[in-house]
Amino acid sequence: MNLKKSFSQKFFKPMVSALVVFSFISGLACRQSSARVNGNTVAIGGEQQNVAVVELPIVKQVIDAAIDQVNYTKSYDPAYVRIPYPNGDVPMETGVCSDVVVRAFRKVGIDLQKEVHLDMAKNFSTYPNKWGLRRPDTNIDHRRVPNLMTYLKRKGKAVAMTTNPQDYKPGDIVAWDLGGGITHIGLVTNLRGEAGRFKIVHNIGWGTKVEDRLFEWKIIGHYRYF
Numbered sequence: 001m002n003l004k005k006s007f008s009q010k011f012f013k014p015m016v017s018a019l020v021v022f023s024f025i026s027g028l029a030c031r032q033s034s035a036r037v038n039g040n041t042v043a044i045g046g047e048q049q050n051v052a053v054v055e056l057p058i059v060k061q062v063i064d065a066a067i068d069q070v071n072y073t074k075s076y077d078p079a080y081v082r083i084p085y086p087n088g089d090v091p092m093e094t095g096v097c098s099d100v101v102v103r104a105f106r107k108v109g110i111d112l113q114k115e116v117h118l119d120m121a122k123n124f125s126t127y128p129n130k131w132g133l134r135r136p137d138t139n140i141d142h143r144r145v146p147n148l149m150t151y152l153k154r155k156g157k158a159v160a161m162t163t164n165p166q167d168y169k170p171g172d173i174v175a176w177d178l179g180g181g182i183t184h185i186g187l188v189t190n191l192r193g194e195a196g197r198f199k200i201v202h203n204i205g206w207g208t209k210v211e212d213r214l215f216e217w218k219i220i221g222h223y224r225y226f
Helices: 003-030 057-071 097-106 112-122 145-154
Strands: 035-038 041-044 047-050 173-179 182-192 198-202 209-211 218-223
Touching: 047 182, 057 097, 057 182, 057 198, 057 209, 097 112, 097 145, 097 182, 097 198, 112 145, 145 173, 145 182, 145 218
Parallel strands: none
Antiparallel strands: 035 041, 041 047, 173 182, 173 218, 182 198, 198 209
């Protein structure tokens, strides 16, 4: 019996296979962008963060689509811009807080630009009238936080606003009052911060970020779409 040949077949080939698999997996990990989910962790800004399991695939898709914007949306610009309808958008590298939610929902086939417009066209008087408009405007209506809040409430998506972090689930939409008549909106992720609560993905002025800021401002709206 050729012992050298037997040893090679028994140990060397499986070892090579294992190394090939390890190299392949490592290569995938190295190619992960700065905000992509990979197994039980996600790399954002070079830091690995804990990820909770999301049972509903559509909610997972929305969250991943929102987090992915960290890679592209690096600035904030509230300027009025004429955009196509439906599925219109400002350049991906910029936007406002509401664009984070709108873009994430479009990844699962829900166009809030269209949905908000259709509802406003039929129920214009039920929406906030703080901008002096006399009719719906597809360029801006869905990008205004009070309009999104009104739409979500009208569609029966509002849930309780509490100070218990466990009441805020991955995929939930949260709106805040920043003071001075300024409102803000973001999406609850499945990434846990040091305090154990879920972080939010939002754009508050310097591009899309994932941060543990759920209770930093006064919550004025809490919605669960799915």
